[in-house]
Amino acid sequence: MKNLFRAAAIGIASTALVAGGASVATAAPSAPAVASTAVTTSGDVSIAVAPYPIDYKSKIRIQKRGSKLTFRLTARYRDDAGTPVGIRRATIQVLKGSKWKTLKNVKLNGNGGGTYKTRSSKKRKYRMLIKPTALYQGGNTRSVKI
Structure with a gap:
């Protein structure tokens, strides 16, 4: 049911772009979860962002x-009605040297919450990364040193 609503939202957004006189190109059908829409107008290429930003909480x-x-972890976005909707996956990253490395991809519950336990005696910086999809924009949190 959720996928039906997501497909309808994407269809409405692409119809609005075409009705405005722009040509629309979408990503290959083999990767629908990461579909991005490119709008070309008079030689300029711009990327249309997903409709929902990540919630500030x-x-x-x-x-x-x-x-x-x-x-x-808590990962949510707010829908059109303003209610928080949980995101189903998030990535914990650790800073090693000058690069962020993936520590663990965590599955989250329906409310966007989840936990992960590990052992480490070193002080490092950690952050949560939410990968963008066609529905929400994605982003990352501030780093936490512990």
């Missing part, structure tokens, strides 16, 4: 006891 919380780390 999306965050990562880290608790450390000894060498045990517990990550608590």
Whole structure:
């Protein structure tokens, strides 16, 4: 049912772009979850963003006891009615050197919440990354050093 609503929202957005006199190109059908829409007008190419930004309450919380780390994630966006809707996947990243590396891809519950536990005795910076889809814009949180 959710996929039906998402497909309808994407269809309405692309119809509005075509009705406005712009030509529309979408990504290959083999990757519908990462479909982006490119709008070409008089030689300029711009990328149309997904309709929903990430909610400002999306965050990562880290608790450390000894060498045990517990990550608590909250990832949501707000729909047209203003109600928070949970995102189903998020990535925990760790800063190693000058590059962000993926520590764990976490499946989240229907409310966009999830936990992950690991052990580490080093002080490092961590952040949560939400990959963009056709429905929401994605983004990342501030880094937390623990």
